[in-house]
Amino acid sequence: MQTTENVDANIEGTGTAVRPKLKQSIIDCDIHHSTGMNVIKPYFPRQYRELIETYGSAMPGGMHFNGGDRGRMADSFPPGGGPAGSDLQFMREHHLDPYNVEYAILTGSGMGMQGTSNYDYAAAYCTAVNEYTIEHWLANDSRLRGSVVIPKQDPQLAAQEIDRIGGRSDIAQVLVQNGARYPYGNRFYYPIYEACVRHNLPFTIHVGDEGTGINAPTTGAGYVTHYIESRAARPQVMMAHLASFIFEGVFERFPTLKIVLQEAGVFWIVPYLWRMDQDWKALRMQTPWVKKKPSEYFRSNVRVTTQPIEEMPNREIFDQMMDALGAEETMMFCSDYPHWDFDSPLQAIPRLEPQLADKVYYYNAADLYGLPPRKAEAGREEA
């Protein structure tokens, strides 16, 4: 029951002012005391205290603990402070110069805005990231190329963002997260591919945000429990996108569209192409717009970056898998700097024959992104 006295007591006394005490005592059945991680952390067992200190609280929205040091290489934090990857000068000294990186495609850190339910906020967020990247990074080092992060929830708004900056010579690609509500071959996304084709920009799918926000659950069997399972789910989702592009006929509708598969591993592609080629032979009457074998579309329209490349039991099977992948055309090196599972160009990949190495470490990417030939062919030195 609400009396005039109670109402007055509620209205007055904001801030730190002393409230007049009620004459009659009450029972209040819902008071939110603060139980933030800063106060409850000591009550966890040590195992979780350490995970939380290293990776954050891993609650829905960013549900899994990460690896390394806050997800980064321990030595990648700039000496002047700030997050890993935040200081261009340090990045030059730590990565670009010593590894002789002639061009680098920037992919930023986080595409969570592509999985939020607020479409217009997502669009504003993408524009903010893109403008920051242009102003603070692309303008300050001629080796860098940028990605257009797009609000993929709304393909029309996404196409507008691509049209806004996609014609710039320092923009190399359009970038989306792997997590999605619909597989990327779905016609829902066609306005995005029209814009990619208008500006001759590859459409790059980078792992991340599977099972978060408005995206579908992490796997076809629902949500996973552990970070390592969420990593195992990444190729699964990428497989869904690849099949979707092929069987929805996207590469027939947009023959010049190139897509890039990033950070879901590499060699799952090989038996998956065998499988899809086989099924296409048996079932192509149901999808008559798919004119070529799936593996042919893969070679002509798809590229895959190397990190995290799988370690194999022997050199023979590595060579066989590289050949079956068509690595000479389809594979492009990347490091994932500064993430904890960084692949060094000196160590990650077994030594390749010089011609194949040229393709994987330089020319496949140069062809895709329209970059010039190596400045000093003669000076090439490999590990």
Added chain:
Amino acid sequence: MQTTENVDANIEGTGTAVRPKLKQSIIDCDIHHSTGMNVIKPYFPRQYRELIETYGSAMPGGMHFNGGDRGRMADSFPPGGGPAGSDLQFMREHHLDPYNVEYAILTGSGMGMQGTSNYDYAAAYCTAVNEYTIEHWLANDSRLRGSVVIPKQDPQLAAQEIDRIGGRSDIAQVLVQNGARYPYGNRFYYPIYEACVRHNLPFTIHVGDEGTGINAPTTGAGYVTHYIESRAARPQVMMAHLASFIFEGVFERFPTLKIVLQEAGVFWIVPYLWRMDQDWKALRMQTPWVKKKPSEYFRSNVRVTTQPIEEMPNREIFDQMMDALGAEETMMFCSDYPHWDFDSPLQAIPRLEPQLADKVYYYNAADLYGLPPRKAEAGREEA
């Protein structure tokens, strides 16, 4: 407005009796005339008419057109009528006898009941299928072994069904669909594994019902469009289950539990194990109960059946992949009879060395299912 006259008119005149006509005319804004497939089919373009005639209407619940003739081999329909696989005598003549099948594991046709929201109906449905299988099939041919189909939505009821018939000597395994609400390593399912271990029965995951009923959407990127994409999704979902079993520690908690992966293809497993072994090395502090490399659990606790085995570009990579899979321990032949993509034991798999062939075509399954050695070792003839 409801008058006495209207109410009377509603109550009377059921069935075909002539209803007295209302004095005042009305407008009725929702009348369901019948638009069944039988009447609307002629209005479809020929392409869809043919798909519908062959595979049914492919609406939610069984959303994709199938392959072959109603999903079956054209020559597998019994001459006396009835669905393919419905006539034991014809199956003997058509498959069991000519292919010299010493034992056959029956898997039935359809596990849709495992994805329905009505748990008790699902349990009754499973019991009905299991009783029919025992009475009409297992009792009539000593070569046949049965699967316990379980209401996996309710693990306690599922365990009861396993306990009810799992001790029979003609029951070989517990069988579930690939589609799921939670990956099968989730603790939700533990009562099922306790029952499997009690009766020493493998837990077999057979493709099917991904993205239907109360199961999660088909892929980690949501629902797919075409049947061929739904087939490409099968290994994805199987990957989720395999990672879940390993990283949830199911094989440490139930060391004698064996699982079988059925009809999602075979060789996706190889790069997937490379990937999981690599991540396990880097991240096992987060899942310290996972004592061994994922590939070691695979060899000790997982078996994979062959159909539909991938076709490969050359013999060398086939041998490498078989070796990397540990096929000598892990692979078991199956035909998928009478489905349209049936694998003949004469044609599906490249010729194997005799020792490996013995394992793949007989002894790996005999070991798993507790079946006796070949009756006539000397009489073995391979294609």
